[in-house]
Amino acid sequence: MQVLLIDDNPIDLLIHEKLLLRKFGDDTSILKSKGGGDALETLDSAETLPDLILLDIKMPVMDGFEFLEELDKRPFSARLKIYMLSSTIDPNDLLQAEDSEMVEGFLEKPLSLDALEGCTPSSP
Amino acid sequence: MLPHFSKNTTDHQRHQEALLNHGKLYLWSLDCSFRIVTYNQRTAQYVAKKTGAEIFPGQQLEELLAITNPQARNSWMENLEKVRQKEESQVFYYTNLEPKRLVSVRASIQPIFGEKNILTGYSCAFEDQTKQFLINRLNSLKSQFKSQALAIDSVSELLWSITDNILAELYLEDAVILMLEGDELRLAAAHGSKRSGQRATTRDLRIPIDKGITGHVASKGKSLLVNDTQGDQRYFAEHFLAQSEVAVPITVNGQVRGVINCESGREGFFYDVHQQLLEEVAEVAAVRIKQIEDTHKLQELDKYHRAVLDSTPNGYLLFDIRGNLLNYNRTAAQSFERLLQVQLKLGMLAQQIFPREYLQEFQDRLKQASQGQMNYLEVKHLLRSRLALWLQVTFAPAPHDEGERPRVTLLVEDTTQLKQNERILQKTNQDLRKTNQDLDHFVYSISHNLRAPLSSIMGLQNLIQMSEDIEEIHEYTHMLIDATESIDSYIRNTLDYARNNRTAIQKKNLSLSQLLSRVKQKLRFLEGYEEITFEESWGIQEVYEDPYRLEIILTNLISNAIKYRSTERPPKIVIRSKQKVNRWLLSVQDNGQGIASEDQKNLFHMFFKASSQASGSGLGLYILRETVQSLDGEVEVYSRLDLGTQFTITLPH
Numbered sequence: 001m002q003v004l005l006i007d008d009n010p011i012d013l014l015i016h017e018k019l020l021l022r023k024f025g026d027d028t029s030i031l032k033s034k035g036g037g038d039a040l041e042t043l044d045s046a047e048t049l050p051d052l053i054l055l056d057i058k059m060p061v062m063d064g065f066e067f068l069e070e071l072d073k074r075p076f077s078a079r080l081k082i083y084m085l086s087s088t089i090d091p092n093d094l095l096q097a098e099d100s101e102m103v104e105g106f107l108e109k110p111l112s113l114d115a116l117e118g119c120t121p122s123s124p
Numbered sequence: 125m126l127p128h129f130s131k132n133t134t135d136h137q138r139h140q141e142a143l144l145n146h147g148k149l150y151l152w153s154l155d156c157s158f159r160i161v162t163y164n165q166r167t168a169q170y171v172a173k174k175t176g177a178e179i180f181p182g183q184q185l186e187e188l189l190a191i192t193n194p195q196a197r198n199s200w201m202e203n204l205e206k207v208r209q210k211e212e213s214q215v216f217y218y219t220n221l222e223p224k225r226l227v228s229v230r231a232s233i234q235p236i237f238g239e240k241n242i243l244t245g246y247s248c249a250f251e252d253q254t255k256q257f258l259i260n261r262l263n264s265l266k267s268q269f270k271s272q273a274l275a276i277d278s279v280s281e282l283l284w285s286i287t288d289n290i291l292a293e294l295y296l297e298d299a300v301i302l303m304l305e306g307d308e309l310r311l312a313a314a315h316g317s318k319r320s321g322q323r324a325t326t327r328d329l330r331i332p333i334d335k336g337i338t339g340h341v342a343s344k345g346k347s348l349l350v351n352d353t354q355g356d357q358r359y360f361a362e363h364f365l366a367q368s369e370v371a372v373p374i375t376v377n378g379q380v381r382g383v384i385n386c387e388s389g390r391e392g393f394f395y396d397v398h399q400q401l402l403e404e405v406a407e408v409a410a411v412r413i414k415q416i417e418d419t420h421k422l423q424e425l426d427k428y429h430r431a432v433l434d435s436t437p438n439g440y441l442l443f444d445i446r447g448n449l450l451n452y453n454r455t456a457a458q459s460f461e462r463l464l465q466v467q468l469k470l471g472m473l474a475q476q477i478f479p480r481e482y483l484q485e486f487q488d489r490l491k492q493a494s495q496g497q498m499n500y501l502e503v504k505h506l507l508r509s510r511l512a513l514w515l516q517v518t519f520a521p522a523p524h525d526e527g528e529r530p531r532v533t534l535l536v537e538d539t540t541q542l543k544q545n546e547r548i549l550q551k552t553n554q555d556l557r558k559t560n561q562d563l564d565h566f567v568y569s570i571s572h573n574l575r576a577p578l579s580s581i582m583g584l585q586n587l588i589q590m591s592e593d594i595e596e597i598h599e600y601t602h603m604l605i606d607a608t609e610s611i612d613s614y615i616r617n618t619l620d621y622a623r624n625n626r627t628a629i630q631k632k633n634l635s636l637s638q639l640l641s642r643v644k645q646k647l648r649f650l651e652g653y654e655e656i657t658f659e660e661s662w663g664i665q666e667v668y669e670d671p672y673r674l675e676i677i678l679t680n681l682i683s684n685a686i687k688y689r690s691t692e693r694p695p696k697i698v699i700r701s702k703q704k705v706n707r708w709l710l711s712v713q714d715n716g717q718g719i720a721s722e723d724q725k726n727l728f729h730m731f732f733k734a735s736s737q738a739s740g741s742g743l744g745l746y747i748l749r750e751t752v753q754s755l756d757g758e759v760e761v762y763s764r765l766d767l768g769t770q771f772t773i774t775l776p777h
Contacts, residue, residue, distance in 0.1 A: 011606070018587050058576070060742075087578070088571075
């Protein structure tokens, strides 16, 4: 089981890592990226694709949506299971996330174990 | 019948035959000494009526005529003498134009011959041609007056003209024109005793509408001739005791407006021709009064229309379908003179008015409007000053009577100001839209920027609750403090932004080095502050500026320089000021990470963050630029990646 976290906020990365370890067990492999560009590099060079991606929307340089656009150009994008997350209240962000076929769901920060309930990896 | 023959002699028989042959109305015969021999009854009555004298046989003609008037006597005596000398007939005329005695006579004298052709006397006949004379005279007066009346354009002048040209020529002692005012007839013009000057009457004569012959005529609207006033119960002595009187109403549009009244001290003075003449004069006067009043009303109306048209700031022109200028207002005249150097005149043609480049357009639109389609044309006219003048021309169909050429009104409005306002409005709208967008963006960004650290704090609290490892809890607590500081700094920035926008600029003399000390004091707890080496170089120390805003600027620049310091070399910040003509410079230079050239253009945008490392709000440089601009200054950035950055602020003195 492998999860990729993409977030510019190091505190949030830590919080999400701890929560996922609790939910999926300590043997879960957590990859962390500080931004979209960083995450693309990780994915391009990965031997196996992550089973789950938690993607923050608001990030400097390359935000969540820009990342999705770039990802779409890659053949493996269809096999990824992506949840977007944000503390945003901008309704446009929510609509845009819903419109994207690549996005499985939308999670609101702060993340909790309850919120991760319906969040399942792509392969069992 | 010839009843007064004194003797049935042969001579008398001859006289009688001669008189009968004359076949005239008034007859008499004279002997060789000019004594009356015979006469007819009618003649006796006529003489009695006109002179009051009695005619009798044997009377000297000269004696009889002496009573009447010298003109009659002289005419008769001269012509009798001619007949006596030449022994042939004479025909002669005489007219007396004195009021009371007005008379016009045609007379003839024939010699009477006895045996052996000896002159034995004279047969005389005469006709009273006064009426015929009057008819001729009145007709010529009437036609004269008709042509004169046309040239008169005031009612009062018209009445005086009737008085001078008609009434004064009728051999009357007194004649007046009275006009109706309310229930009274008032003297408007007079000939004779009631006149006191060129255009003045002696006194204010007023007659109630129901009194006397004049009043009767005024109330009935019918003319009246009374040749014996003493026998008429309607008579009422208005100004002098008249023996005969004629009065005719002046009726305009079926309403009596006044009365022309003529009076004579002689009984039976007036003929029906007087009445007819005055009736015709009254009719001409009535027509003319109506015309004058209508014209006056029209002029008044026209005056009001012009007042309205001339007082508008818009130009109006009226054309017929062929492009003839039918009317225009003052603004139109002034504008055409000013803009096209054309002096408008009625009857001008479109091609004389409009420059060639506008002519075809004008004619097309004129045609369109004449077919009932109102249309608009916008004209941009370049003035000599090279300024653009905007005109809106409305072509509207104008009412016209059947059979007349269709007409079109041109309304010319100066829309230059309107255009300018429109542009300003568009710009304002654009700005407002942008402001609204900014505001939306701002609200979402603020809420995100506040919620992001807040949600981190909540997440950390959650972790603390779940954790039992004291080391871990300690780490989370440290993170809690960072996140809280991030909220605090963000709120501070936002306040700075709001204050810059809302607070009035208050300049005063201040020292730049003191200002820097204050800023350093404020920033001393910032992470990395202790590592920094500061350098100051003051080309200008004292400035006159808003200390609060200058502090925002300096704080922003120095805190950025600290945050983005390089880890590869000892960080250094150089602060300089420089004196220039009319302005001064403040620069902050560092040897930090530098900014990539592609990021430099977005640097001052709201919420822009160039690096994912940046912990800031994305507001700092935006606030910096806004603040500098509020002081009418400029901000420039020069930066090389991995070498450092220099911000330079230019401010006016």
